[in-house]
Amino acid sequence: MVLALAACARAPEPxxxxxxxxxxxxxxxxxxxxxxxxxxxxxxxxxxxxxxxAAWRPWGAGELGTLNRALEAGASAPVSAELAAxxxxxxxxxxxxxxxxxxxIGQLVRLWDFDGEAPQGPPPDxxxxxxxRAAAPGLxxxxxxxxxxxxxxxxLAVDLGAIGKGYGARRAGVALASHGVRDALLAVGGDILAxxxxxxxxxxxxxxxPRGGLLGGLTLASGEAVSTSGDYERYYVWNGRRFHxxxxxxxxxxxxxxxxxxxxxxxxxxxxxxxxxxxVAGPAHWREVARDLGVEVALAVRADGTIAATPxxxxxxxxxxxxxxxxxx
Amino acid sequence: LTVRWWRTALTIxxxxxxxxxxxxxxxxxxxxxxxxxxxxxxxxxxxxxxxVTVALDHARSVDVPGALGPSTLEIAPGAIRVRTAPCxxxxxxxxxxxxxxxxxxxxxxxxxxxxxxGADAFDAVSY
Numbered sequence: 177m178v179l180a181l182a183a184c185a186r187a188p189e190p191x192x193x194x195x196x197x198x199x200x201x202x203x204x205x206x207x208x209x210x211x212x213x214x215x216x217x218x219x220x221x222x223x224x225x226x227x228x229x230a231a232w233r234p235w236g237a238g239e240l241g242t243l244n245r246a247l248e249a250g251a252s253a254p255v256s257a258e259l260a261a262x263x264x265x266x267x268x269x270x271x272x273x274x275x276x277x278x279x280x281i282g283q284l285v286r287l288w289d290f291d292g293e294a295p296q297g298p299p300p301d302x303x304x305x306x307x308x309r310a311a312a313p314g315l316x317x318x319x320x321x322x323x324x325x326x327x328x329x330x331x332l333a334v335d336l337g338a339i340g341k342g343y344g345a346r347r348a349g350v351a352l353a354s355h356g357v358r359d360a361l362l363a364v365g366g367d368i369l370a371x372x373x374x375x376x377x378x379x380x381x382x383x384x385x386p387r388g389g390l391l392g393g394l395t396l397a398s399g400e401a402v403s404t405s406g407d408y409e410r411y412y413v414w415n416g417r418r419f420h421x422x423x424x425x426x427x428x429x430x431x432x433x434x435x436x437x438x439x440x441x442x443x444x445x446x447x448x449x450x451x452x453x454x455x456v457a458g459p460a461h462w463r464e465v466a467r468d469l470g471v472e473v474a475l476a477v478r479a480d481g482t483i484a485a486t487p488x489x490x491x492x493x494x495x496x497x498x499x500x501x502x503x504x505x
Numbered sequence: 506l507t508v509r510w511w512r513t514a515l516t517i518x519x520x521x522x523x524x525x526x527x528x529x530x531x532x533x534x535x536x537x538x539x540x541x542x543x544x545x546x547x548x549x550x551x552x553x554x555x556x557v558t559v560a561l562d563h564a565r566s567v568d569v570p571g572a573l574g575p576s577t578l579e580i581a582p583g584a585i586r587v588r589t590a591p592c593x594x595x596x597x598x599x600x601x602x603x604x605x606x607x608x609x610x611x612x613x614x615x616x617x618x619x620x621x622x623g624a625d626a627f628d629a630v631s632y
Contacts, residue, residue, distance in 0.1 A: 205629070295594060361628050363629045
């Protein structure tokens with residue numbers, strides 16, 4: 177009888193904490209551990225994210241800032257094995273996405289004033305953008321060998337804003353697992369990674385709409401990641417015009433035609449980069465870029481508010497508020 | 506032909522079972538996504554002194570300390586907004602009234618976040 181009652185006992189309540197890191201709000205929810213152990217695990221995950229935040233601010237005092245200042249001066253700089261591996265992955269994703277995802281646009285991001293926490297503008301003048309476009313920097317121009325990085329292109333500066341949160345979610349997940357966590361949800365801004373389950377049921381994720389409200393919901397299996405990119409995340413208004421942070425390396429300006437993109441994969445790094453790549457690809461090309469990146473579950477909210485979805489996304493995402501998803505084969 | 510097949514193959518008992526199944530499926534769907542797209546019930550506010558959850562039941566103002574100074578949040582039945590904020594970009598103010606579960610305003614420099622909650626809706630919002 178006692179055993180039977182014990183078997184029916186409720187699992188510990190989830191432990192949830194929020195904090196700011198990597199320029200965004202981080203939320204971590206842990207099931208299955210008592211509060212003290214869960215908080216210790218969340219503390220380890222937070223320390224990991226704060227480590228990456230300090231090291232990889234594009235113009236900060238850490239290794240990425242050091243690298244960017246060296247590249248700007250035409251010099252080389254040491255890079256850790258961890259950063260070198262992520263740069264190699266970013267370069268591969270740059271190639272696979274036809275340059276829509278480009279982690280070498282740090283100088284462009286700075287020109288547009290999106291490198292700080294509170295972007296205000298002004299937007300850069302056409303001459304500065306034209307000069308940047310003429311230099312056409314990308315990670316293809318970065319050479320990394322023997323722990324040292326260099327480039328002949330002095331317009332190249334690394335910004336991990338479109339891949340670092342996915343990487344951070346993965347590293348934070350590793351930190352949680354090393355503290356005995358099996359069931360957790362990590363939300364690093366719009367990048368979410370599911371581990372295990374939510375107290376015996378799948379994790380339930382809502383997708384916000386680009387102008388408020390929700391687009392839909394979906395459940396995540398363990399190890400799956402969701403990433404969302406939208407024109408509402410970081411923006412400023414200058415002379416009555418709204419400028420957002422998702423910059424198209426081909427034009428040097430904010431990408432148009434799409435308001436929001438959602439990607440689901442089993443790789444948070446890919447999900448993060450792909451969400452940006454698909455957004456930049458725009459309404460005409462997002463589907464082919466998804467295919468090129470091996471992303472099956474994706475949807476895009478076009479500028480006119482209509483929602484296009486891959487067949488897999490149409491199966492996975494349950495619309496709310498009467499939203500209609502148009503299937504794009 | 507199809508209609509005739511249904512009429513001959515199904516008994517009243519079968520119909521009761523099917524109807525019960527349909528009701529159960531609907532109930533499960535509501536419990537699965539319960540609250541999404543429905544009215545805003547609460548808001549979770551995070552400032553520099555921790556998290557508070559407020560009911561969106563009557564009009565009032567709340568001052569919330571943040572990293573850059575206090576922000577003023579305005580609450581109305583079923584809605585909340587950031588009315589004033591000390592940050593430069595004021596994206597949280599531009600977000601306007603938050604009325605539906607999942608709506609959120611985040612001020613990264615001010616270390617302030619506001620999120621609207623429904624009734625036990627979901628574990629996280631991808632935004």
